[in-house]
Amino acid sequence: MQYYALAGAERPALVARDEDDAFDLTSSNPKVETFSDLARAADITNQSVDDVARGLLDEADSFPADDLSERARRPVVPDEVWAAGVTYHISEQAREAESGMPDVYLDVYEGERPEIFFKATASRTVGPNEAVGIRGDSSWDVPEPELGVVLYRGDIVGYTVGNDVSSRSIEGENPLYLPQAKVYDRCCSIGPCITSAADIGDAQNLGMTMTIERDGEVLYEESASTAEMVKSCEELVSYYARHNTVPETAVLLTGTALVPSDDFTLQEGDDVRIEVDDIGVLENTVTVV
Template sequence: MPDDADAVLVGRAWSPAARGPSVVVVRGDELVDVTQTFPTVRDLCEQEDPAAAARDASGPVLGDVADVLANTATVVRTDERPWLLAPVDLQVLKAAGVTFTASMVERVIEERAGGDHREAARVRRELAAAALGADISRIVPGSAEATRVKEYLTEHGLWSQYLEVGIGPDAEIFTKGPVLSAVGTGAAVGVLADSSWNNPEPEVALVIQSSGRAVGATLGNDVNLRDIEGRSALLLGRAKDNNASCALGPFIRLFDDAFTMDDVRTMSVQLEIRGTDGFRLEGVSAMEEIARDPEDLVSQLVGRHHQYPDGVVLMLGTMFAPVVDRDLAGGGFTHRLGDVVTISAAPLGALVNVVDHSEECPPWTFGVRDLMTALADRGVL
């Protein structure tokens, strides 16, 4: 849970009694079911002041936070008791890529290595020798200096489509997955069985209402299949959008006087990976090092050029691109089945998932029609 007891936290939990998801607000040690007032998280986030609306909402207690969290992990879940889901519902799932210099350089390496993790080590040495990244980290995307760097790198055969979105005027923003397809904390998170080079991407995700105003934040894992994307950027959909490949949670922390966009800008996101083989890896993404301001990314996503009537979630990108060797020298990092991935930030809590093949993760079966049917059966639509 977040380190601030006054945090306004909202989310979703599966209610066995209602045979569907409930919108919940954390109140002390309890989860309060506010579905009668706000049938969807989207409805709550569309309020003029979502944090105040969440504080004022009333309803029955669904369960103790600790008990619901304990029942959330897939391996110990009891279907007769509530468990947490991804904290968003009707919002579109989007992600921004190449927003940190460290990950931008790694995307260049993926591309030049053609998705081959063995070749990546050689390319990494080549680019380090060319000092790629040393000066780019200080460049403002879309600036005159960025244009000059582009011309220089093009001249020397080092320009890449990833540098285009990293320091060019337009951000890379893509659809991470369909509405309702995200998994929550405690769930299995998926990588394709035929991927041999992949990693988690720990990120802050903004929750944005239809007006284009960000109203809160949560944690996200934008799982990435580096070998598939490295073969061709046109395979981004296959690399990014698979069963259980998007994790969000545990809750949305709504913006209020105690938690604002400035807190997002200065947040540190920690990553820990623990393998069944005894492997352990830790990393940190410092939001202060992001190349594009979160508000700029939001404005590139929502505006007169594109609307989202039910709101949108935007993962802001990560600087984490692990290069530590897990198995063979020069082989870099890739997931193994059973890896426990913990993404945490003091103001947002922790998102914990266990890695499995997407093909073996519980299939996504509860769609928009099912949600509408469940809410209609409860008489809240």
């Protein structure tokens, strides 16, 4: 199943989509208002999120599936967003090219321990149809389309689409500036929904496409596959959770395989569209923060 968090005039709602049908789970049980509520119930009852959702469907109001994209908001409000870097060969090459210390990225790409870093708090994370940010003190900014692993108490419960917006000029100046290149207002977007782990199946075989438009003109459009990842989602989650008190809900972004050319930088008003198979389309405009 897929799970959408919707904003509305009357109340927020968690909507489950099962193929062509959609149901307002919150109408069945007002205590299930968010995906975190659903995951918590699944954890308490030792069920999957899909099993809990199916138990609510008989009493749930139907919802027009065509309205989901327009009304979708962040599918989960994560306590923390973390990210993995240098998990694809093209990402390793790009970060070598931007940096005066290229060997550190090659060492990570070829090493056993992945790069895992803190990306965002809930307050710095936006959803579909909202504006992602680029720093006002950065001269080279890019979107990074990524598969996002949705975690409940460290366990994989689903997957979403993520955009790890980054300042390549700041990180390229010195790798120790990574937190400033990555963590700032509106630095991350996730959405449009969460597809349950059961429905994804093999997360290492998903197609991904990114399109960037400016004033109606397509500046970038390329595709890749998560099959190109040098480490599995499970490996990345394992390192994220080691010796780390993980929060109730978290999203771990898994790295990017789509990198615009070195002469490209995001500008105010650009539109970034990221699509991942079996999940959907995450679309955001760009603003300067």
